[in-house]
Amino acid sequence: AQKITQTQPGMFVQEKEAVTLDCTYDTSDPSYGLFWYKQPSSGEMIFLIYQGSYDQQNATEGRYSLNFQKARKSANLVISASQLGDSAMYFCAMREGNTGNQFYFGTGTSLTVIP
Amino acid sequence: EPEVTQTPSHQVTQMGQEVILRCVPISNHLYFYWYRQILGQKVEFLVSFYNNEISEKSEIFDDQFSVERPDGSNFTLKIRSTKLEDSAMYFCATQTQTGLNSPLHFGNGTRLTVT
Numbered sequence: 195a196q197k198i199t200q201t202q203p204g205m206f207v208q209e210k211e212a213v214t215l216d217c218t219y220d221t222s223d224p225s226y227g228l229f230w231y232k233q234p235s236s237g238e239m240i241f242l243i244y245q246g247s248y249d250q251q252n253a254t255e256g257r258y259s260l261n262f263q264k265a266r267k268s269a270n271l272v273i274s275a276s277q278l279g280d281s282a283m284y285f286c287a288m289r290e291g292n293t294g295n296q297f298y299f300g301t302g303t304s305l306t307v308i309p
Numbered sequence: 310e311p312e313v314t315q316t317p318s319h320q321v322t323q324m325g326q327e328v329i330l331r332c333v334p335i336s337n338h339l340y341f342y343w344y345r346q347i348l349g350q351k352v353e354f355l356v357s358f359y360n361n362e363i364s365e366k367s368e369i370f371d372d373q374f375s376v377e378r379p380d381g382s383n384f385t386l387k388i389r390s391t392k393l394e395d396s397a398m399y400f401c402a403t404q405t406q407t408g409l410n411s412p413l414h415f416g417n418g419t420r421l422t423v424t
Contacts, residue, residue, distance in 0.1 A: 295364065
């Protein structure tokens with residue numbers, strides 16, 4: 195089974211609107227961390243936001259927030275007030291507490307912000 | 310802000326040749342990783358490195374691959390005899406520590422093309 199599933203290969207959003215990028219995960223480890231990364235066309239991977247499995251509140255970082263639903267094993271990224279510079283690939287990733295240091299990445303969602 | 314530096318940005322090589330990809334980690338980071346991303350696919354873990362030895366590796370990281378930190382600064386990935394399927398973007402990543410909430414800091418990647 196895939197550790198991280200991103201079911202939206204491509205998304206479009208109007209500038210200044212909010213958009214939600216979906217991510218579901220699969221783990222039996224009670225301790226894990228969830229991460230979102232942005233990959234612009236230039237190729238670099240930029241860390242955006244982190245959510246821990248024991249965190250009581252949804253993580254927020256500026257215009258990024260994470261809709262963490264533990265029972266559903268989902269960690270959707272919400273980008274508010276979209277900007278043209280938000281157009282990029284977005285990857286959800288997970289690290290498990292008891293199975294080493296590697297991060298598991300999803301297949302990504304390509305977001306296009308329309309002016 | 311300190312960053313992970315990778316060289317070269319693009320490497321073209323013929324099948325069967327050896328390549329060495331180089332990374333200069335952020336200076337106070339102790340944990341180093343190589344990931345790869347085949348075009349249009351997800352980011353895959355190759356190997357993690359701590360205290361001058363491999364701490365974890367994936368099935369992808371076979372005998373053709375090796376890593377070392379020869380001079381205490383550069384962190385290198387060597388592919389001994391490249392194959393066409395080694396064509397990918399290779400990312401170096403580092404961490405200050407391995408806590409669950411510690412994100413990977415990625416370099417800009419080296420695009421390897423094997424012809």
